[in-house]
Amino acid sequence: MTRKLHTLSTVTALFAGLATAHGLPATAEAAPTGQTVAAQDVSPSMLSAMQRDLGLSEEQIHRRLAFEATAARVELRLSQELGSTFGGAWLNEDGSQLIVGVTDEASAALVRLAGAEPRRVARSKAQLDRVMDELDRNAANASASSIHTWYVDLPTNSVVVTAADSVMSKFQAENFIARTSGAKDGTIRVVRSAEAPRPLYDTRGGDAYYPGNARCSIGFAVNGGFVTAGHCGGVGTTTSGHNRVAQGTVRGSSFPGNDYGWVQTNGSWASQPWVNNYAGGNDVVSGSSEAGIGASICRSGSTTGKRCGAIQAKNVTVNYSNGPVYGLTQTNVCAEGGDSGGSWLSGNQAQGVTSGGSGNCTSGGTTFFQPLNPILSVYGLSLTTNGGGGGGKGFVSRLNGKCIDVPNSNFSDGVQLQMWDCNGTNAQKFTWVGSTLQIGGKCVDVANASTANGTPIQLVSCNGNRAQDFVLSGAGDLVSYLANKCVDIKDVSSASGAKLHLWDCNGAANQKWDYR
Incomplete structure (x- = not known):
């Protein structure tokens, strides 16, 4: 206990220091009159899309983004310090409070000390992750027509399996779950899924590109090329740009299992630190700091333009008909055919590339993206940001x-x-x-x-x-x-x-x- 109190003082200082720097209290409620909030460099089109989809004012958007950036760093440190008693962290529905699950009261006191809200849970995040790993190992036994996704749902302290609404699907889901330890202690719950996710081919996030005769979309520019969805083309596939001019070659691709790839471009193409905003301009990309569960996020796609919502879950396994894809992030942002491969931004921070989803932008839907940082790490790439064409700033x-x-x-x-x-x-x-x-x-x-x-x-x-x-x-x-x-x-x-x-x-x- 003494050691944790000492180390958590670091967390308290970090949260308080960052919150003060942004003019924020420990939550994202209104600051006292006269205080200001240091805003991210967010484009007008990003603000407009968030205002439309999240119902927030410009001031509320800046305040929320500032708080989300702070909360993500506090979450990282708390996860390290709490260890086996850490039950995960997420933002509440309006993004104004960081909530941290804990399995004992001593840890709850430490979370309060850090300026977050503790919530007692029965299972640690590590326990939930172990059940998730068991399901992943058993993925070959999950029928794609019946079982659609599985993921750790931190706010409910459970692992969710989504399945089609039929007697056969229920039987297959129960058989799939029965092979894991979570079936015995009630960790897993089954949720009805109205529609099976599917890869969203024929897309452009920033600009269209053509792998062979198909059409896909650029996710984010990197040194020497760009990243995109893996299902758009295998290694060696040649590509042309939106103007049908020779562009490059797919140098890395993984699908299923993952859904990512990268294209090496020729000397005629220069990497730019922005994303097409579908409003006649660009959204600037400043980095790739990962946003937390509950954080706001916006997607760009050629079919439905820019759409915004929130992150619902991470490390989701999506059971596509092609085979399962692991480690995706789930959102309540809508998408339609033609939006796949597109760019995901939280504020000015790049998050990932569109993989697939269900529903549509008339009635609403669920969309999944492949997180960006693992792509950069696997292929040794550097994201192009507004510090210059090669990425990075001074x-x-x-x-x-x-x-x-x-x-x-x-x-x-x-x-x-x-x-x-x-x-x-x-x-x-x-x-x-x-x-x-x-x-x-x-x-x-x-x-x-x-x-x-x-x-x-x-x-x-x-x-x-x-x-x-x-x-x-x-x-x-x-x-x-x-x-x-x-x-x-x-x-x-x-x-x-x-x-x-x-x-x-x-x-x-x-x-x-x-x-x-």
Whole structure:
């Protein structure tokens, strides 16, 4: 208990610091008169679509997006600190409160300390995930015509299996479930599904492209090409662009199992950091920080334009007729045939590419997307953001106007980062991938996972260690999750070549950064 109280003080400081920076209390309710909310750089078309589909004012949208970004980082830290008692986290229906499931009262107290609302649950998220894994291992026994999806439903603390409404479907669902431990303790519940999801072929999210004679859609631009749905074409398929000009070749593709792929484009095509907004302009892409359950999200597709809603569940298995696809995210956003492969944005953060769904945009529907960050990781790609065509932006010091820099563009493990005159080269362009900062295929890292003042800030191969998790607060502090300390210019030096290290956050100019 003592250890958890000590470590959770880090969470409290993070939540309070970020909320204050955004002018937010611990929930996203109205701030006192005179307070302002630092908004994401969200396009007018994104605001318009969210106003239409979510019924929010512009001020409410900015407030919600700011709170969602804060809540996602608090969720990550709480999941690490609570361990086996963590029951998952989600936002309430209007996105104003982070709710965290816990299995004991001691953990509930720690959640309150972090500024979130605890909810006692019977099962931890780890227990629910184990049942989900059992269902996935048994996927071959799930009839696609009867059993449509299965996923962990955190708000109800259960695993949901959706099935068609027939006697045969009910029998097949019960037989499928009976093979898991969740059938014995009531963890699994069956929910009626009106329609089987299907891959949505013939789509364009940003712009149309043509793999052979079919038509699909670009998800997001990356270095050297773009990502899209895997069911659009296998490796080696040649593509042409929306104008039917030769474009590129599919270099990676996975479907079923996953539903992702990437196309390498030729020299005639330049990667751009935006998505077609179907309103005569573009939505700018600034990064790929993953949004949480309950967060707002918008989809772009050539058939139905831009549509918005909320994230309902993650790690969903969808049992397509082609075979099951694992790890999808479920939303209440509608889609129709022709929308597949399209782009998903939460605020200005890229989330994934459209896989498939059910229903339509007249009566409503359910749509699933393949999360983006695993695609980038599998193929070693960098998302193109509004920091430049190659992706990434620079960190500019408020002390001296210089940029964080990789010395001599040497991206080897163990190279300590420094300050240098801003020059726009790839040695100064950093990209957020989740809570990691990446450059040159490596991650920014706290040397030896140390929490001591003076620890070098270096480059290391990305490995999932908490020493590679950072957050840039609204106040301009680049904070290590591991140490709850700031990235600092050594000796408050204004000279080029000054090294970066870890130090207690103190609000000084040598710890303040603008990401632009």
